[in-house]
Amino acid sequence: xxxxxxxxxxxxxxxxxxxxxxxxxxxxxxxxxIVAESEPTPDMQSEHAAILRTCRGPMAVVEVSAHLxxxxxxxxxxxxxxLDTGRITARHPRTAxxxxxxxxxxxxxxxxxxxxxxx
Numbered sequence: 001x002x003x004x005x006x007x008x009x010x011x012x013x014x015x016x017x018x019x020x021x022x023x024x025x026x027x028x029x030x031x032x033x034i035v036a037e038s039e040p041t042p043d044m045q046s047e048h049a050a051i052l053r054t055c056r057g058p059m060a061v062v063e064v065s066a067h068l069x070x071x072x073x074x075x076x077x078x079x080x081x082x083l084d085t086g087r088i089t090a091r092h093p094r095t096a097x098x099x100x101x102x103x104x105x106x107x108x109x110x111x112x113x114x115x116x117x118x119x
Contacts, residue, residue: 028076033058033091
């Protein structure tokens with residue numbers, strides 16, 4: 001069982017991220033789905049290996065963070081490391097359709113409507 005990040009010392013979090021406090025991929029939001037593309041290797045950092053074992057199926061970034069018991073910012077840095085090396089892929093959520101960015105253009109919708117009327 002992992003310990004909560006509230007019980008982690010700042011030194012340990014510093015070591016886990018190799019002293020980085022930024023540099024995480026900004027596109028990795030809390031609901032981005034992460035999928036492992038490889039198995040952990042023996043020489044890998046334990047947190048990276050845990051991510052690969054945890055993400056055999058799609059898992060949201062916030063869920064990965066909870067499983068690791070680490071702050072979201074630390075988890076995003078670790079995920080960026082794995083993303084940069086091709087060990088994971090990120091499936092970003094689609095944006096909801098809006099009037100400014102509709103799912104289909106009005107021309108396409110009109111053609112569908114005409115085709116339906118012709119049936």
